[in-house]
Amino acid sequence: MKYGFFDDENREYVITTPQTPWPWINYLGNEDFFSLISNTAGGYSFYKDAKFRRITRYRYNNVPMDSGGRYFYIKDGDSLWSPGWKPCKTALDSYECRHGMNYTKIKGIKEGVTAEVLCFVPLKTRAEVQKLTLSNSSTEAKKLKLFSFIEWALWNAATDMENFQRNFSTGEVEIEGSTIYHKTEYRERRNHYAYYSVNTAIDGYDTDRETFMGLYNGFHEPQKVLEGKPGMSVAHGWSPVASHYIEVELKPGESKDFVFVLGYAENSQEDKWESKGVINKTKAKATLAKFDSTAKVDAAFDQLRAYWDKLLNVYTLNSGDEKLDRMVNIWNQYQCMVTFNFSRSASYFESGIGRGMGFRDSNQDLIGFVHQIPERARERIIDIASTQFTDGGCYHQYQPLTKRGNNDIGGGFNDDPMWLILGVVSYIKETGDFAILDEMVPFDNDMSIAKTLFDHLTVSFNHVINNLGPHGLPLIGRADWNDCLNLNCFSTDPNESFQTTENKAEGSKAQSLMIAGLFVVYGRDYIELCKVLGKDSEAERAQAHVDAMVDAVKKYGWDGDWYLRAYDFYGNKVGSKNNKEGQIFIESQGWCTMAEIGKDEGMCKKALDSVKERLDSKYGIVLNNPPFSEYIMEYGEISSYPPGYKENAGVFCHNNPWIMIGEIKQGNADRAWDYFKKICPAYLEDISELHKTEPYVYSQMIAGKDAFKPGEAKNSWLTGTAAWNFYTISQYILGIRPQYDGLLIDPCVPSGWKGYEVTRKFRGATYNIKVSNPFKVSKGVKELKVDDRKIEGNLIPIMPAGEYVVEVVMG
């Protein structure tokens, strides 16, 4: 069952019923002011940090779901309705929500009145603009009463929902003209305020929630709206809100625009006040002036669309498969950018409170967006590397507002360091910017002990070889990529977090085959980089360690039909046929086949066949099999989930691409493509009622074959799945892969494919690449021509700026 459709031309997903199986959301903003918006206009806004600078209040997991947002109430005689159906839930004559690139349009029609809201955060603007258009298509004049509504969060999203003893006494607002200013705690240590305004004179307002809403009324029936008259309330403590009241008259056929702006501003300490107790509003007014007319808003919206045109034109595909095209050209790239911008912090599954930016996550996200905004990738790399320690380890996360490492989350995830090599190498291959390697980057944010970024890569590499276990395999530390495989944790107390409880590292034999494979893959990247830089002796030194790791995996990491997953604290095998449960895991099969360890001995093929046999399912490849039916103290959180969910044998979409790439390394395009389609959201649109989450973006997890409800997805939007799938489809299946010295064309596609076209901007040039497959092969380039000039091999060298036609014949 579908709840809407893709409008590819407009790059929109169009939702045609408000009652989706889960709120389907979109993200506004792409720099420092961000908003979530659901298909019924629910959601919230924040500035930079979803925990410390929450602007509006939102209640997660509420009854009803998706409570709180930018709400408009339209009172038309006895009818009371909202353009997005919620919160009023009055049946509409027509409803439509269009989620586009960083904007959302919601349109409701009721009894001859059309209300359309366009929400977006203009470029370089610390505000969400909401253009509300009211039109009268009836034959009679309409007198409407319009109420806006948002609820202010008292800045810190965590204490906002915990510390009422303080919060109920601190709320403060100012009202000036049509603007409601939220200034709670501005009197003390805050230098920032928020505001909500409309570009017309208002007929009233409310700023005290209880006055507006009534203590016992839900969002669907605010007291003042029911009464049809604002309360003119001025909030002092309790819960400040912002509601404008406007009386609107519309002649038949008439249409009026109202531009609402929800903004955030910071003042310097000296400029905080206009007069005693009165905030300096200069910055807010400057922003409001920029969006005080429909024309200005429309122009800003055009700029936003142009911005996305540019971002999405770096890599475009014409494959003839509209589902694939819309993922590659629009939604997968969009999700990568959003994931980069929000770095896991805010979704319906992430309350924006518990976590900062992940070291591992951010490096992987990078491979999904580096071609779009390399300059921001560069900045992110420096930020991440700055939280590394001198021994190569790092804070597992850092706070976006301060860019400081976050001790609350802990460290010691021994896979973390190697991801930095992936991030840096991907960035340089995209840009050719080797100079980044000479940047002085602090350790633990301490500039006095800074070294070059290249040195950071070296300590990353060394961190693995300095932390080897008894089999010469990498010690796992707190965990590797699978945060839930906690081999040194031994937790018995349900009140302690698996991620921060003290580890029993002393004497541990817990080693990870996943890190082993990861080390070989990015160790080779490190070696290649050293060679390119002429650091031959370092390359040689590294090669010896990589070779030793390959040997160790073959000797101690092979279980007969697949790679082991790990050794536990005691040195027992994890992910072996001799185990009762958890006999085979996906991660080590992915990384060891990506590293092609034992390929000649047939290990890779055998392992991948075992994945197919044991882990594959209708809805994707599950993480492990059989699932754990009981808690195993020496395995930790992984065994805490019910079978089929999350890390305990769920389809954890992030790691499925590793198998796809492993298959591609074997030349098995058909299997890789089959795996790709199974989890790719556009292909799942028809089963939305089961899948539940948005059909335009990946979810982190789909319930696995052992689950109660296989195929049901969770944790959509902010997941490394987006980057890995884009990386896989664009660079490994379609095979357009940046190298230091050019653009490699290395397709690996189902043999039935006739061909496809990709336009790729790369290092200043634009390549219009036409791949044809007349010989029905899966792999191999027989001929490569650039502007009719034949090129040996399959690497397009770096070309001068310009546009080129590239013809590729597979065979």
Next chain:
Amino acid sequence: MKYGFFDDENREYVITTPQTPWPWINYLGNEDFFSLISNTAGGYSFYKDAKFRRITRYRYNNVPMDSGGRYFYIKDGDSLWSPGWKPCKTALDSYECRHGMNYTKIKGIKEGVTAEVLCFVPLKTRAEVQKLTLSNSSTEAKKLKLFSFIEWALWNAATDMENFQRNFSTGEVEIEGSTIYHKTEYRERRNHYAYYSVNTAIDGYDTDRETFMGLYNGFHEPQKVLEGKPGMSVAHGWSPVASHYIEVELKPGESKDFVFVLGYAENSQEDKWESKGVINKTKAKATLAKFDSTAKVDAAFDQLRAYWDKLLNVYTLNSGDEKLDRMVNIWNQYQCMVTFNFSRSASYFESGIGRGMGFRDSNQDLIGFVHQIPERARERIIDIASTQFTDGGCYHQYQPLTKRGNNDIGGGFNDDPMWLILGVVSYIKETGDFAILDEMVPFDNDMSIAKTLFDHLTVSFNHVINNLGPHGLPLIGRADWNDCLNLNCFSTDPNESFQTTENKAEGSKAQSLMIAGLFVVYGRDYIELCKVLGKDSEAERAQAHVDAMVDAVKKYGWDGDWYLRAYDFYGNKVGSKNNKEGQIFIESQGWCTMAEIGKDEGMCKKALDSVKERLDSKYGIVLNNPPFSEYIMEYGEISSYPPGYKENAGVFCHNNPWIMIGEIKQGNADRAWDYFKKICPAYLEDISELHKTEPYVYSQMIAGKDAFKPGEAKNSWLTGTAAWNFYTISQYILGIRPQYDGLLIDPCVPSGWKGYEVTRKFRGATYNIKVSNPFKVSKGVKELKVDDRKIEGNLIPIMPAGEYVVEVVMG
């Protein structure tokens, strides 16, 4: 305006409209299973620790307020209603809520059907019993569809509302007969489960919230209730709930009882499972068997009432003033007990997440309930003292589940140690149990460095004299009793807590006159105790320090018309007429007049007159004057509140009794009595629409004269205000005061009073005390007779068990 009335005979407050100005709540349970219940049946339950063992889900500060609870839906043809009005909000023909002593009865009548719910936690029971009685008073047979509903919390109240990435995948239930078991995370590290049952066969159930409720429905309109048919859902992840469905037929005049039980059980590791994956339900079944009939429930309810009869019969008053009598006999004592049981952790203003048991708080709470349950006071004293450090300092709070000090909240509040003396002395005076002083009590919970409780008192005393500032006054440390006066904090970052941010203690001159007075008051208690114990040299040593403190206060703590509040970090005066704002504070006036420092010099009288002139207001005595209009970095949180609220010139009710006692030390009964009535809730019942919070219990704070809305109260229920006011009225105004060697009779009442009667149980004897005031004095006992036998002075010595008539003539 009133929203109900006091039913003193039944010890109930009867609420006659569901739409109170704020949810008015009651507390169920008095040992380890606790529930909050509002007048519309909202609230939640927990076991011991409101953070770590939350049993049912509740959404604080929601829209609408008070969302979630033990809800019953009654479908009578097309009518759908709830006995407590919410959540359906269907207008009822009649509504009544009776909040009694640890029980609540809610009754709704609609179209000839009466639904009455009695909720209580039986003694020694880890369950809330809900007896629902449905009666048909119409002339026709009724076929009703009854749905119950509660929503399970996934145990940890904080992560339950933050970590959805995990939570949505972990939920698990079992359904057996009429019992729904909640066993999320039982598969792993938890050894406890919850259950919800009814003592009759059911016609269906739901355990998955989305199935029962529908994704877009509020609590007022669950999908399955609207459909009139249960979904028979079995929760796997998402949000598990428990709903029973029962078809009820009632003949005209017929009545049926249904006993619902919401319980909690723990199993030992060996006994966790009945069979693989199936929990051992033995304990739940045992509890259910105890309450499987109306007769058993009624018997348990009678036991609970008898328990409260006993508790409340220790001190009873007949004054002729019904408001005073109901406070002293019922509500103030009840609030003291509830505050002891919940120790600040759970209310509409405390989310049960941020805090544990306070060192300072718990010692003060003790003076409100020690006469009722001395054996639990003893236990609490040992728990508290065990978190002390060897230098006398302590963890400011500890977690009730572990009894371990809580580092998250910090320490260094330099008033903390002295409160232990108050707690211990009060306990011994009540009980005569000097043996407690010989108990070996650990420091920082380390038994290897335990010392006697008496030694703990000595280090408490010494902590003050070891931490004196340049004027010989006590250094304030992080803060004294006023958590918000942060003289060493200098915080500029809004993301840091004033209570835990690093203090600049080094070189600080910040000294507290409040601690000085506190030290003199409880230092003298310490000296008295030493003398009673024959430790004369220790008494002498202590006396010298107390004398020195008195001198220091007179020399450096007097501002001319009142006592200074403090010296700040730099040595500048705080609370002086030379300050721009915050010229006078209540705390030092309270403690220095209680200590009678400079009484002979007229300081006490002057200070109290200044309080009357500068701090008194219609709604009580404000904390400081003038309020701070701006943030002062060297004062901290106090200046962060808007003027008139909380610690910035609010009526902080906790400290008003200090002034009352100060006045009583001066013999000013009229003023003390006037102050008492101003904040005493029973006297505020008529202005409930302004006061907002419950008229039967104290609130922590009433908005002060400088506030936007003076008289509006916040933070009701769990406040030291309860203990201090009971202590003041019972021991200082009515003047019945336990001493080591007897019961002192020392009234200080308005001269217009004719007399009053108090029954006081004390050390095994019962005293029926009749105080008469024929000479219209305020103070002084002219004659004291026990069983017609005249006694010199005003101390009743310890008497053998038995009942005595005590006649007291003032004069």
